[in-house]
Amino acid sequence: xxxxxxxxxxxxxxxxxxxxxxxxxxxxxxxxxxxxxxxxxxxxxxxxxxxxxxxxxxxxxxxxxxxxxxxxxxxxxxxxxxxxxxxxxxxxxxxxxxxxxxxxxxxxxxxxxxxxxxxxxxxxxxxxxxxxxxxxx
Amino acid sequence: xxxxxxxxxxxxxxxxxxxxxxxxxxxxxxxxxxxxxxxxxxxxxxxxxxxxxxxxxxxxxxxxxxxxxxxxxxxxxxxxxxxxxxxxxxxxxxxxxxxxxxxxxxxxxxxxxxxxxxxxxxxxxxxxxxxxxxxxx
Numbered sequence: 001x002x003x004x005x006x007x008x009x010x011x012x013x014x015x016x017x018x019x020x021x022x023x024x025x026x027x028x029x030x031x032x033x034x035x036x037x038x039x040x041x042x043x044x045x046x047x048x049x050x051x052x053x054x055x056x057x058x059x060x061x062x063x064x065x066x067x068x069x070x071x072x073x074x075x076x077x078x079x080x081x082x083x084x085x086x087x088x089x090x091x092x093x094x095x096x097x098x099x100x101x102x103x104x105x106x107x108x109x110x111x112x113x114x115x116x117x118x119x120x121x122x123x124x125x126x127x128x129x130x131x132x133x134x135x136x137x
Numbered sequence: 138x139x140x141x142x143x144x145x146x147x148x149x150x151x152x153x154x155x156x157x158x159x160x161x162x163x164x165x166x167x168x169x170x171x172x173x174x175x176x177x178x179x180x181x182x183x184x185x186x187x188x189x190x191x192x193x194x195x196x197x198x199x200x201x202x203x204x205x206x207x208x209x210x211x212x213x214x215x216x217x218x219x220x221x222x223x224x225x226x227x228x229x230x231x232x233x234x235x236x237x238x239x240x241x242x243x244x245x246x247x248x249x250x251x252x253x254x255x256x257x258x259x260x261x262x263x264x265x266x267x268x269x270x271x272x273x274x
Contacts, residue, residue: 011165012183014229019158028148045253046149069268082203085240092149092236095229100147103222108145 016062018089023047023056030066030082031090037077060086090124149249154200155226159185167203167219168227174214197223227261 018024029035029044041053059082060066065086071077101109155161158186168174168182178190185193195201195216202223238246 008243009182010211010234010240010241010244010246013160013241013244014159014233015158019161021152021156024152024156025148032202043148087238088236092229092232095232096151097147099225099229100150104145104147104150106145107150109146109147 006061016089017060017065019057021046022052023060025063026053026088027082027086027089028078028093031093034079037071038080039077041080087128094124146238153195154202157193160197163190163193163197164202164219164223164226165230167217168230170221173216173218174208175217176214178217231261234269 018027025044025046025048025126026041029041033042035041035100038053038057041057042048042050057066061068065080066080068078068080071079081097097109098114101114144194155164162181162183162185163178166178172178172181174196175190178194179185179187194203194205198205203217203219205215205217208216234246234250238244238251
């Protein structure tokens with residue numbers, strides 16, 4: 001489904017980077033669920049194929065959303081970390097979660113998340129960013 | 138690219154509704170650019186194919202994101218309107234726009250949008266919602 005990229009449009013910029021389902025789910029797992037390895041991403045409930053996962057991780061790295069380094073405990077594996085650029089998606093994720101929680105009758109989002117005032121959301125974001133402080137670039 | 142829907146997950150709920158590029162671009166045109174007719178959506182810069190546009194409009198209607206009614210001035214056309222459910226995406230759109238503006242070196246997002254405090258963002262959202270007050274359901 002090719003489409004003409006609209007230079008400067010904030011929607012097409014975002015879509016180029018995480019506009020396919022799998023990229024967004026990988027970012028969710030990375031930022032919200034704190035997953036770090038290929039194995040952990042592959043185990044996500046949505047059943048991502050291994051070749052698609054490898055492709056999306058590569059693209060996210062190229063786009064400056066993640067960094068990877070060798071796992072010191074297993075030199076054949078990598079540890080993936082979010083960059084500041086991907087952590088900055090948190091406010092968007094937060095609003096998307098609130099929207100889904102409002103309209104999905106089967107939502108699993110805890111009420112306290114939805115009712116959270118903005119100031120608490122900012123606190124959560126700060127904690128997430130501090131958690132990765134050493135990886136930020 | 139089928140994936141298993143994760144019941145209750147706010148990410149997969151959102152992805153089911155606007156997780157393909159075209160649906161999101163139609164919602165952008167509807168909510169941000171105030172487009173209302175098939176012809177207007179088709180004229181968007183990204184070059185959407187007419188069969189894809191028709192399909193996405195149908196899906197968005199089924200998902201409660203838009204309503205359509207006959208154009209009183211041209212009975213062969215429809216006027217599309219956003220519902221409250223789609224207008225409630227505005228905070229997410231706003232955060233996505235700010236994120237893109239921060240990282241896209243070619244961004245066309247005006248500085249005043251990016252520097253806008255939360256209170257102004259809420260005012261913009263209120264204005265958008267009031268603009269459609271008669272169509273809200």
